[in-house]
Amino acid sequence: MADMIEASYLIETPLDPAKVAEVMAGEQSCGTFTRVHGETDDLRARARAIVESVEELPPADTPSLPNTWLERQRTPGPWRRARIRISFPTANIGPNLPTLAATVAGNLYDLGEVTGLRLVDVKLPAAYRRQFDMPRHxxxxxxxxxxxxxxxxxxxxxxxxxxxxxxxxxxxxxxxxxxxxxxxxxxxxxxxxxxxxxxxxxxxxxxxxxxxxxxxxxxxxxxxxxxxxxxxxxxxxxxxxxxxxxxxxxxxxxxxxxxxxxxxxxxxxxxxxxxxxxxxxxxxxxxxxxxxxxxxxxxxxxxxxxxxxxxxxxxxxxxxxxxxxxxxxxxxxxxxxxxxxxxxxxxxxxxxxxxxxxxxxxxxxxxxxxxxxxxxxxxxxxxxxxxxxxxxxxxxxxxxxxxxxxxxxxxxxxxxxxxxxx
Structure with missing residues (x-):
């Protein structure tokens, strides 16, 4: 969509990757681990990130990174891997490069649900890209x-x-x-x-x-x-x-x-x-x-x-x-x-x-x-x-x-x- 930024990720988790993708979308837009007062349906429609796709990949036998949150819950493997695409509303960010980086990356690396997460690519709508500096030379x-x-x-x-x-x-x-x-x-x-x-x-x-x-x-x-x-x-x-x-x-x-x-x-x-x-x-x-x-x-x-x-x-x-x-x-x-x-x-x-x-x-x-x-x-x-x-x-x-x-x-x-x- 013309007013959305699309980010692609590679994740690893012992949980359902589709559910983890929804956690990622909520965490990096208008939500948190639970729905809060004031988070109306109208607000969510305007400001929530959208999970565009989840493509599951072959799993791993062991986790790539340690995760105390999962260890406390004694969550077993296998460690499922997936490619995920999430779109974020440009209106949440504006022409603000540090906040753009904090949105497409930021706290995602600390999520308890994942034992691996990598930001792979970022795609920008043309109108949004033009709000930032072009190379001068x-x-x-x-x-x-x-x-x-x-x-x-x-x-x-x-x-x-x-x-x-x-x-x-x-x-x-x-x-x-x-x-x-x-x-x-x-x-x-x-x-x-x-x-x-x-x-x-x-x-x-x-x-x-x-x-x-x-x-x-x-x-x-x-x-x-x-x-x-x-x-x-x-x-x-x-x-x-x-x-x-x-x-x-x-x-x-x-x-x-x-x-x-x-x-x-x-x-x-x-x-x-x-x-x-x-x-x-x-x-x-x-x-x-x-x-x-x-x-x-x-x-x-x-x-x-x-x-x-x-x-x-x-x-x-x-x-x-x-x-x-x-x-x-x-x-x-x-x-x-x-x-x-x-x-x-x-x-x-x-x-x-x-x-x-x-x-x-x-x-x-x-x-x-x-x-x-x-x-x-x-x-x-x-x-x-x-x-x-x-x-x-x-x-x-x-x-x-x-x-x-x-x-x-x-x-x-x-x-x-x-x-x-x-």
Whole structure:
């Protein structure tokens, strides 16, 4: 329905899943564990969430999570699993992102009836989606800012992650700009350290970016990590703008929806959303939140880029989740909305992971970030960047990397060096 938000869940319970679904709907709308005075039929018709479907799945022999409420009642298994869809009236929430999150998730994780619950997806009506912030730049705007009309944006991360002085960081950025990068970002653990405060690091870095732009005409986008309390983030963003920068990065989970919304509305810079900590919400298959739902909520805050990790990377997420995350980021949140954000691939990426990335997503509308794959290339960072560009040119032309490497020494060296390490 046009005025309803639909959320999908995976649940586990020793009880009847259909009855648990009704508990979920009541708990997250106008009800509680029992009908209360004032909860009239008219009010329930207007404000109660609706269970749209319950699809039972094969049960489990043991519960996924402990549950004292069920243990007190000595409720036996089997532990029934089900996919559930529930619709919530938009009028209960309004254009209020923290309350939207509290509605589709919130206390559901604490319900006594379940031994597992995961928010899988959130679908929004178009009129409701338009009440929230759109990406200010997204895919097309990021391409305009960097001058990359086609192909992936090739990026890297400041390494060492933390410990460099502001001047050393500036020197490294100058080297990376000269190497031919489109995008450079701070690591998530380096925001405003004593040895390289942003007040010094931003001018030191941007002096090199401007110098490179004056020499080549190329603007390299640098995502400065300004993660902090809200007023500080606004000050840092203002300094980036004054220095001619185009992007800031925020650790989404630790700043929160409201702070990111405030920053989006304050600044015209591209907003690079870093998801560090997402594993705490997602790694257990019957707890937390799936990336489809996660990215939908954060896109309502107006981010322009979303981290999805990388294929064949160094982290725990399966490739299927990375692929689904990239596709979800590029898809509209609601019918008729032009609000795609650029997926950012990172974590153990190098020329050798390009083919599986292209095969999986079939688009070059992405950030392809490589730290070691660029800076540890045996012939230096410029050769590392070239090896990645050569790999992308090859796969987009339907040519294998081994064949392409016959004519490209940088790619050949990357395959020989990093391939042996894998």
């Amino acid at each position: 997204g895919v097309a705007g990021t391409r305009r800012l960097t001058g990359v009309a086609e192909g992936p944006l090739v990026g890297s991360i400041i390494k060492p992650n933390v410990g460099l002085s502001a001047e050393q960081t500036g020197e490294l950025v100058g080297t990376l700009c000269a190497a031919g990068l489109d995008f450079i970002k701070d690591d998530e653990i380096c925001a405003d350290p004593a040895h390289a405060p942003l007040a010094q690091r931003i001018p030191a870095v941007m002096a090199r970016v401007r110098r490179h732009q004056d020499r080549t005409g190329k603007h390299v986008m640098v995502a400065f990590n300004i993660t902090d309390e809200t007023d500080a983030m606004r000050r840092h963003a203002d300094l980036v703008e004054r220095e001619g920068g185009s992007c800031v990065m925020v650790s989404l989970n630790w700043c929160g929806y409201s702070a990111v919304q405030t920053l989006r509305r304050h600044s015209g810079l591209a907003l690079h959303g870093h998801r560090n900590g997402f594993g705490a919400f997602s790694r257990h298959p019957l707890l937390g939140i799936g990336f489809d739902a996660y990215q939908a909520l954060w896109r309502l805050a107006g981010v322009d880029h979303m981290h999805v990790h990388g294929l064949n990377g160094k982290f725990a997420q399966p490739d299927a989740e990375v692929i689904d995350g990239a596709r979800a980021s590029l898809a509209p949140l609601a019918e008729g909305t032009d609000d795609a954000v650029m997926p950012a691939f990172s974590s153990g990426q190098w020329a050798g992971t390009v083919p599986v990335t292209w095969e999986a997503v079939g688009t070059a509308d992405l950030l392809f970030m490589s730290g070691g794959g660029i800076m540890a290339h045996p012939d230096g960072p410029a050769a590392g960047v070239l090896s990645i560009r050569q790999a992308w040119d090859a796969v987009r032309a339907g040519v294998s990397l081994d064949v392409a490497a016959r004519d490209h020494a940088e790619l050949r060296r990357a395959l020989d060096f990093f391939g042996k390490k894998g």
